Amino acid sequence: MIQETFPMTVGGDEVLNERMLLTKVESGLAMRGADAVRFLVVHCSATRCDCPYTPEQMLRDHKARGFRTVGYHFYIRRNGSLTQHRRLLEVGAHARGFNRCSIGICYEGGLDHWGNPADTRTPQQKQRLRELLQTLHRIFPDAMAVGHRDLPGVKKDCPCFDVQGW
Ligand SMILES: [Zn+2]
Numbered sequence: 001m002i003q004e005t006f007p008m009t010v011g012g013d014e015v016l017n018e019r020m021l022l023t024k025v026e027s028g029l030a031m032r033g034a035d036a037v038r039f040l041v042v043h044c045s046a047t048r049c050d051c052p053y054t055p056e057q058m059l060r061d062h063k064a065r066g067f068r069t070v071g072y073h074f075y076i077r078r079n080g081s082l083t084q085h086r087r088l089l090e091v092g093a094h095a096r097g098f099n100r101c102s103i104g105i106c107y108e109g110g111l112d113h114w115g116n117p118a119d120t121r122t123p124q125q126k127q128r129l130r131e132l133l134q135t136l137h138r139i140f141p142d143a144m145a146v147g148h149r150d151l152p153g154v155k156k157d158c159p160c161f162d163v164q165g166w
Pocket residue numbers: 042043044094148158159
């Protein structure tokens with residue numbers, strides 16, 4: 001788990017411009033450049049809003065699914081705290097067919113008390129998500145914010161709200 005505050009840092013360096021990002025390439029795992037990022041994909045953790053789901057639990061679950069680490073780049077908890085789990089140009093594991101051209105952002109929740117899909121975002125989560133999307137838009141001006149369910153072939157409700165309308 002990587003803990004970061006803004007301005008965003010990648011691999012220990014402050015990200016000031018795209019050129020700096022391009023130097024952060026991990027062989028085989030990195031997108032080819034900042035212009036490769038076309039989507040900022042928002043997800044929910046599909047956990048109940050009254051059940052805490054920590055980054056540590058997520059890491060365990062994702063490793064159990066065979067991932068090297070958490071599949072998302074960012075995770076936003078109900079209290080608005082943000083953790084980063086992959087470098088910006090690192091290929092994630094969150095959207096089949098789109099991992100090489102997207103950043104994955106997940107918020108904690110997405111299911112109501114009864115386990116039904118719902119927009120369970122807290123005001124803190126909404127604010128943090130907005131700030132994060134704005135920051136990522138500055139770094140990746142051509143990338144479009146979408147919900148996971150907006151991508152073709154996705155049959156889930158994730159992230160349980162209309163990202164483009166919001
Ligand atoms: Zn999703």
